[in-house]
Amino acid sequence: MQGYLSLWDEYGGQMMSAFWGNLQLTFWAAIGSLVLGTILALMRISPVPSFRAFGTSYVNIFRNTPLTIIMTFGVLVLFGVFKVQFSSDFNLNFFQIAIVGLTIYHSAFVCEAIRSGVNTVPLGQAEAARAIGLSFLPAARMIILPQAFRGAIAPLGNVLIALIKNTTVAVAGSVAEISGLMKTMLEFRADVGILIFLTIAVFFVIVVIPVGVLTTYLSKKLAVAR
Amino acid sequence: MKVSESVLFDAPGPKARRRVVIVNIIGLLIALALVYYLYKVMNDAGQLAPEKWAVFGKGSIWENYLIPGLLNTLRAAAVAIVTSMLFGFIFGIGRLSTNKVINWISSIVVEFFRAVPVLLMMIFLWIILARSGIVAPSDAPFVAVVVGLTLYNGSVVAELIRSGVFGLPKGQREAGIAIGLTRGQSLRNIEIPQALIAMLPALIGQFVVILKDSALGYIINFNELLFNGKLIGTGNANVLQALVVVAVIFILINFGLSKLATVVAGRLSSRGISAGKPLDPAVPVVVADLNTTVPGGNPKG
Numbered sequence: 001m002q003g004y005l006s007l008w009d010e011y012g013g014q015m016m017s018a019f020w021g022n023l024q025l026t027f028w029a030a031i032g033s034l035v036l037g038t039i040l041a042l043m044r045i046s047p048v049p050s051f052r053a054f055g056t057s058y059v060n061i062f063r064n065t066p067l068t069i070i071m072t073f074g075v076l077v078l079f080g081v082f083k084v085q086f087s088s089d090f091n092l093n094f095f096q097i098a099i100v101g102l103t104i105y106h107s108a109f110v111c112e113a114i115r116s117g118v119n120t121v122p123l124g125q126a127e128a129a130r131a132i133g134l135s136f137l138p139a140a141r142m143i144i145l146p147q148a149f150r151g152a153i154a155p156l157g158n159v160l161i162a163l164i165k166n167t168t169v170a171v172a173g174s175v176a177e178i179s180g181l182m183k184t185m186l187e188f189r190a191d192v193g194i195l196i197f198l199t200i201a202v203f204f205v206i207v208v209i210p211v212g213v214l215t216t217y218l219s220k221k222l223a224v225a226r
Numbered sequence: 227m228k229v230s231e232s233v234l235f236d237a238p239g240p241k242a243r244r245r246v247v248i249v250n251i252i253g254l255l256i257a258l259a260l261v262y263y264l265y266k267v268m269n270d271a272g273q274l275a276p277e278k279w280a281v282f283g284k285g286s287i288w289e290n291y292l293i294p295g296l297l298n299t300l301r302a303a304a305v306a307i308v309t310s311m312l313f314g315f316i317f318g319i320g321r322l323s324t325n326k327v328i329n330w331i332s333s334i335v336v337e338f339f340r341a342v343p344v345l346l347m348m349i350f351l352w353i354i355l356a357r358s359g360i361v362a363p364s365d366a367p368f369v370a371v372v373v374g375l376t377l378y379n380g381s382v383v384a385e386l387i388r389s390g391v392f393g394l395p396k397g398q399r400e401a402g403i404a405i406g407l408t409r410g411q412s413l414r415n416i417e418i419p420q421a422l423i424a425m426l427p428a429l430i431g432q433f434v435v436i437l438k439d440s441a442l443g444y445i446i447n448f449n450e451l452l453f454n455g456k457l458i459g460t461g462n463a464n465v466l467q468a469l470v471v472v473a474v475i476f477i478l479i480n481f482g483l484s485k486l487a488t489v490v491a492g493r494l495s496s497r498g499i500s501a502g503k504p505l506d507p508a509v510p511v512v513v514a515d516l517n518t519t520v521p522g523g524n525p526k527g
Binding site: 047076081194205209 | 234338439
């Protein structure tokens, strides 16, 4: 007990700021991948074959690439080879590269989630949209996507949960976040190793479980009554 | 899926076809511009130099790095697939159990390991195993990767089994009880086999997740494909090329597995088993491979 309390004295602040980093990564990458994923989903259902082909290849490539490779690519190639500098601040730069990597990877899953939402929209809705003379984009914007988003809340929630957990992989992109800190803590305080793990695991449980409960609730509440 | 896609727009007439051609051309021009930009950036950085790529034509690179790395990746994934299935069976049945205590414990285990990042488990196991001497320090990364993958993916499999059993018609269990089977016998002999068949596409999708996540071993010094790829990259000053080759290998294997999942789902639905049906859309089950859980289902649900 004494050892565990001293752990908080020693690392408490660092744990909070590292986990705050994970939450910030989640926030920006969630916004980024929602935007990019929606565009990709639109491309995949559009009447233009080349857009469809692009959307399909994007999803097939990035859904099947390990996130670890994307993160490593960010730090070793984007930064190491091409000297990409989003920011003059060293740490902020890695942080932003990690956001880009997380966005690229999770957009593929957001795209598929929205597409599965499009599948919940009954044929009649699209037919009605066409019947009143709407062309593809207005029909998508006013009729299909609003219903598709409501049908896609549960899978989108799954993607968000995956994203929260995947921010730990940013450690491969040289970002100061919680899994890197946990490694340091385990190396210095092996005496309370299991408590370190459980503490940090609980951080994630506290964030992930409410997100799951909330999206389940929302997906039922906002489901289009049919 | 095809149905809902094609109904979003009319079959294009002559005017629309012309417009599609124009948009296609614009899209092609943008793509060409992007490819040229990429080419220029890579060329300026000297990344297209033939010697950076030619390394991968050498047998020794494959013999000493890529193939051993790939074998380690596949070994870890294969072991993790077997152990996750076992873990998933035990806790899936546990969650279906009518015994309150077993049910409770299984629920906590499954929910906990689904909520904790795999990487955290791997790092923790790696350091603890190496320090405590339970396994040889050189084996610690492999064991940590396999156990970490098992705990997470096993929990997902447990959820798949549970939702698969819940999705079966009630008559199945009632028939089992009617012919005098106990609850457990009816689960094992009647319900789970059917649930497994229905969940097969989602299970294969989970294998893709296992294979992909085995690359996390790179972070804990497990000498798998990505780890060895980086060694090539630092040794030959061609990190970009090495990572691209490694990524392509991963994509090909995973793409093949995903295709298999789609084919299996198609076979099953032609036999009248809907793989999408047992999933309550409101219950988050499959985190990563969303596509395989909704294989070509009729949009009119």
